[in-house]
Amino acid sequence: MDLASAKVIGAGLAAIGVGAAAAGVGNVFGSFLQGALRNPAAADGQQGRLFIGFAAAELLGLIAFAVAMIILYAV
Amino acid sequence: MAAEGKIDPMHQFQIAPLVGDLSSPFAFTNSALWMLIVLGAIYAFMIGGMKRELVPGRWQMAVEGVTGFITNMLDTNVGPEGRKYVPWVFTVFIFVLFANLMGMMPFGIIPGVHPFTVTSQFTVTGVLAIISFGIVLVVGFWKHGFHFLSLFIPHGTPKPMIPFIFLVELLSFLVRPFSLALRLFVAMIAGHILIKVFAYFIVQGLAAGTAMSFGISLLSFAFIAGVSALELLVCAIQAYVFALLTSLYINDAVNLH
Numbered sequence: 360m361d362l363a364s365a366k367v368i369g370a371g372l373a374a375i376g377v378g379a380a381a382a383g384v385g386n387v388f389g390s391f392l393q394g395a396l397r398n399p400a401a402a403d404g405q406q407g408r409l410f411i412g413f414a415a416a417e418l419l420g421l422i423a424f425a426v427a428m429i430i431l432y433a434v
Numbered sequence: 435m436a437a438e439g440k441i442d443p444m445h446q447f448q449i450a451p452l453v454g455d456l457s458s459p460f461a462f463t464n465s466a467l468w469m470l471i472v473l474g475a476i477y478a479f480m481i482g483g484m485k486r487e488l489v490p491g492r493w494q495m496a497v498e499g500v501t502g503f504i505t506n507m508l509d510t511n512v513g514p515e516g517r518k519y520v521p522w523v524f525t526v527f528i529f530v531l532f533a534n535l536m537g538m539m540p541f542g543i544i545p546g547v548h549p550f551t552v553t554s555q556f557t558v559t560g561v562l563a564i565i566s567f568g569i570v571l572v573v574g575f576w577k578h579g580f581h582f583l584s585l586f587i588p589h590g591t592p593k594p595m596i597p598f599i600f601l602v603e604l605l606s607f608l609v610r611p612f613s614l615a616l617r618l619f620v621a622m623i624a625g626h627i628l629i630k631v632f633a634y635f636i637v638q639g640l641a642a643g644t645a646m647s648f649g650i651s652l653l654s655f656a657f658i659a660g661v662s663a664l665e666l667l668v669c670a671i672q673a674y675v676f677a678l679l680t681s682l683y684i685n686d687a688v689n690l691h
Binding site for chain 1 (some may be wrong): 444510511552613614617620621623624627671674675678679682
């Protein structure tokens with residue numbers, strides 16, 4: 360296999376991580392909604408934690424994206 | 435760039451000198467120009483709302499909404515001592531917000547002008563993160579002395595676990611500036627690359643000239659419109675997350691835990 364095709368395959372594999380992060384972000388917001396609909400009065404106070412969880416889940420997907428970009432353009 | 439060349443989405447992040455050349459440390463680059471433009475926009479926004487009218491108009495309400503938002507964030511996350519840190523958190527929030535939004539503005543319709551997203555450079559977000567991290571370190575050691583290190587040992591840690599937990603917590607503490615900077619920088623890069631790649635699809639589809647390629651161009655255009663709206667949301671969320679995490683880290687330094 361030559362380098363060019365290996366790079367493209369590697370970038371595609373790295374992009375799987377972005378999909379996993381999508382599941383994570385969905386999980387964060389889904390769980391928040393589940394809790395918030397049970398106790399709407401407490402929901403507004405937890406928005407900070409919601410966004411912290413969102414940020415943490417999103418960061419890992421973004422790192423996977425960065426790896427894919429590095430493989431494609433920088434290596 | 436040729437209209438139908440290779441897709442090159444990274445070109446937009448290149449720093450080009452406008453005055454002088456890159457070898458000298460005082461070159462005036464497009465990054466510096468757009469930082470100044472962001473600064474001007476913030477200045478115009480703030481000055482328009484600082485007339486201190488008794489009955490605030492819309493503009494003043496907007497400015498007070500932003501300042502009140504940050505003050506409120508620090509009140510809830512840090513407590514009564516949080517007011518001291520409003521200047522820095524507000525500065526970083528509004529700079530990141532305006533820089534993100536400036537990169538999304540359609541200045542490209544003017545020939546020869548290309549908006550540059552200041553926050554798409556790791557150096558810029560890195561410096562912002564390092565200042566936030568530095569404030570945490572200075573405040574922590576200033577207020578608590580070496581007792582600040584108890585931050586790394588949560589309450590109720592079993593005795594034999596202390597060295598291990600200390601190492602893990604120390605590591606997660608030291609990673610903070612990187613994660614703070616990386617999140618903002620990669621989020622900006624990713625959105626812009628996505629939009630640019632589909633913009634190339636439009637150009638290439640129109641250049642090919644068949645009915646099907648024209649349809650693909652149309653689809654790409656609709657997609658770009660949707661992604662741009664999403665990106666505006668991401669711009670605001672990233673600025674919010676940066677400010678929120680900064681205030682949480684400051685809370686660690688002020689109140690330990």
